[in-house]
Amino acid sequence: MRFARIAPPDQDRPAFFARLEGAAALVYDEAPWLGGKTTGEAVAWTDVDLVCPVLPTKIVCVGRNYAAHAQELGNEVPVEPLLFLKPPSALIGPGQAIVLPPESNRIEHEAELGVVIGRRCKAVRPEEALDHVFGYTCLGDITARDLQRKDVQFTRGKGFDTFCPVGPWIETDLDPAALRVRGVVNTQVRQDGMTGQMIWGVPALVSYISRVMTLEPGDVIATGTPQGVGPLVSGDELVIDIGGATAEARGIGALRISVASQGNGRSAH
Known part of the structure; x- marks a missing residue:
């Protein structure tokens, strides 16, 4: 559905x-x-x-969950999931704009599969994890790369308002291991990866995160991004497209987001 x-x-x-x-x-x-x-x-x-289809208490993000993306940034592949948080104030939805903050000179896109939690879960086993998932959506982990590198930790570089576009809707009947994630800027395909390439799949991530913090219904997990991240500038259109990995596999669709300089973004709903 x-x-x-x-x-x-x-x-x-x-x-x-x-x-x-x-x-x-x-x-x-x-x-x-x-x-x-x-x-x-x-x-x-x-x-x-x-509008943005989620109202989470928290957005839990996973860094370097695709080996090729870790390598393109010169990072080692983590030995366990690398977690960080985005604030709910970063959320925007279809038709809204990523607003480029003047504090950064390098804003980059990261197209990702978003997981929406359906049942409260704490310390669930991987084989039970999908029972706690409501559905899946398209998500952008927008990043001020220069600030991320400067600060070392991720809060400021990934936490600006508008830095988490989500949508256009939530699909409930999908195989999260059989999806194709693409990030397209102005019709140019920059990112093109399969969720089957994740180091840790959705069941492992839900289980791991739930052992750290209780996941509440409506919470969102950003599962990591394929290689090909790149810069965004004012006037760009970012499309996060998640389809089936095969002709038979069901996908989500496309989330379209504009990019604007400060003062030019559409107001949030």
Whole structure:
């Protein structure tokens, strides 16, 4: 199933969760991972109605989870998952803009598979981990690379407002090991990798992270990025496209985000 969060710009109503079935959006009374149910209302929707589909308590990111990406930055492959956090204030959704902060001279894209937690989990075993996953989405781990290198730790370089685009929706019926992750800038494919190339797959990551911190329903895990990261400048369009690894495998779709200098980004929903 496909779930989204919708805020029609021509309607005076708060954003709401919905299950998408073709051109119809079946309205939910709250987030589906919190037990939300359909209200019986169905509305028409278009791409301009879509906003960030998640409202997490935390965004847990995994660094260097593709060996080729670790190597392209001159880093060793970690012996265990390398974790860091992004603040929820970094979230944006479809149609919004990554705003380039004046503090950095090198902003880079990292296209990633996002995992949305569906059930509270603490210290789960890998073989049980997918039972705690609600679904999957496209995610961008936007990074001020110069600040990351300067600071050594990742908080400032990855934590600016707008540095975590997510969307356009959440797919629930996917094989997370059979996806193709692409990062495209102005129609140029820069990143093109398979989730099967991850050093640690989704079950291992959910298990490992849940032994460190309790994962709450709606929390998001960013699973790492394939090689090919590169710079973004004002006026660029970033597309994070996650399709099936084979013709038979189901994918997610494409998240389209613009890039703007400070003062030119579309306001958040």
